[in-house]
Amino acid sequence: xxxxxxxxxxxxxxxxxxxxxxxxxxxxxxxxxxxxxxxxxxxxxxxxxxxxxxxxxxxxxxxxxxxxxxxxxxxxxxxxxxxxxxxxxxxxxxxxxxxxxxxxxxxxxxxxxxxxxxxxxxxxxxxxxxxxxxxxxxxxxxxxxxxxxxxxxxxxxxxxxxxxxxxxxxxxxxxxxxxxxxxxxxxxxxxxxxxxxxxxxxxxxxxxxxxxxxxxxxxxxxxxxxxxxxxxxxxxxxxxxxxxxxxxxxxxxxxxxxxxxxxxxxxxxxxxxxxxxxxxxxxxxxxxxxxxxxxxxxxxxxxxxxxxxxxxxxxxxxxxxxxxxxxxxxxxx
Numbered sequence: 001x002x003x004x005x006x007x008x009x010x011x012x013x014x015x016x017x018x019x020x021x022x023x024x025x026x027x028x029x030x031x032x033x034x035x036x037x038x039x040x041x042x043x044x045x046x047x048x049x050x051x052x053x054x055x056x057x058x059x060x061x062x063x064x065x066x067x068x069x070x071x072x073x074x075x076x077x078x079x080x081x082x083x084x085x086x087x088x089x090x091x092x093x094x095x096x097x098x099x100x101x102x103x104x105x106x107x108x109x110x111x112x113x114x115x116x117x118x119x120x121x122x123x124x125x126x127x128x129x130x131x132x133x134x135x136x137x138x139x140x141x142x143x144x145x146x147x148x149x150x151x152x153x154x155x156x157x158x159x160x161x162x163x164x165x166x167x168x169x170x171x172x173x174x175x176x177x178x179x180x181x182x183x184x185x186x187x188x189x190x191x192x193x194x195x196x197x198x199x200x201x202x203x204x205x206x207x208x209x210x211x212x213x214x215x216x217x218x219x220x221x222x223x224x225x226x227x228x229x230x231x232x233x234x235x236x237x238x239x240x241x242x243x244x245x246x247x248x249x250x251x252x253x254x255x256x257x258x259x260x261x262x263x264x265x266x267x268x269x270x271x272x273x274x275x276x277x278x279x280x281x282x283x284x285x286x287x288x289x290x291x292x293x294x295x296x297x298x299x300x301x302x303x304x305x306x307x308x309x310x311x312x313x314x315x316x317x318x319x320x321x322x323x324x325x326x327x328x329x330x331x332x333x
Contacts, residue, residue: 009264111137220259
């Protein structure tokens with residue numbers, strides 16, 4: 001069964017600003033290209049931008065890791081392809097390659113100016129979370145109750161105009177309501193669970209889930225234990241099943257997907273390695289979900305979302321002459 005995962009932090013995991021370490025095929029990582037070569041797999045790879053950077057520092061940080069993404073793919077053209085459309089994802093699978101989609105976690109870099117939305121578009125970025133946990137120039141994450149700033153509302157419009165999906169994972173409830181007022185296109189919660197099952201502020205309330213169903217959005221199930229259960233115990237497949245059932249009761253049959261958070265959180269032993277994901281699929285079917293429904297969750301819903309919302313190639317094909325010419329404060333060395 002194919003897998004389409006809406007979120008991982010593998011690209012920036014363990015990387016120092018002063019080092020250019022390959023991360024996409026590190027055998028110590030939860031996700032690695034060599035681990036999924038036998039599975040048709042699409043992985044959204046986020047440039048995770050930590051809180052606390054100035055907008056200009058965040059922009060340099062993004063550029064450093066975007067350069068790393070391009071460089072690593074040039075070294076692995078037989079293993080993986082950078083994709084910006086559903087057609088390219090399907091083509092990559094036909095060529096027995098892993099499809100990789102570039103995303104951004106924490107839109108703080110747009111505080112340096114919304115003209116940088118065009119840079120993201122040219123780079124092939126397909127999703128951007130407006131915030132991480134804290135505050136930035138666009139709005140506030142789940143650690144506060146502030147909504148989107150005026151710039152944040154403008155950013156939603158600019159991202160949509162550029163064909164980049166707005167991602168509301170990490171955004172607080174007030175900011176979510178602001179997105180509802182501004183957004184005109186389907187958006188994503190790339191790695192968020194159901195708050196009714198696990199009462200964490202990072203998870204989605206039922207009213208938010210219903211709004212996302214109405215708007216044909218996409219929601220990715222997160223594997224992180226504290227987002228799956230509230231009692232402090234290690235999560236297991238049953239917790240994913242309970243969240244899935246709750247989502248499905250709210251009408252997400254065509255909206256629910258996977259959003260692992262590989263290499264961005266300490267995941268439970270049952271899902272701490274991408275090679276264990278097919279076992280989750282078997283478990284869900286053994287618990288009574290139909291194969292056709294599990295296929296929707298595992299890949300079909302996300303691919304259909306890409307088909308409807310990621311319709312044009314933005315980034316130029318990677319060239320063997322690529323030299324990482326884009327600079328930035330974190331590109332030294």
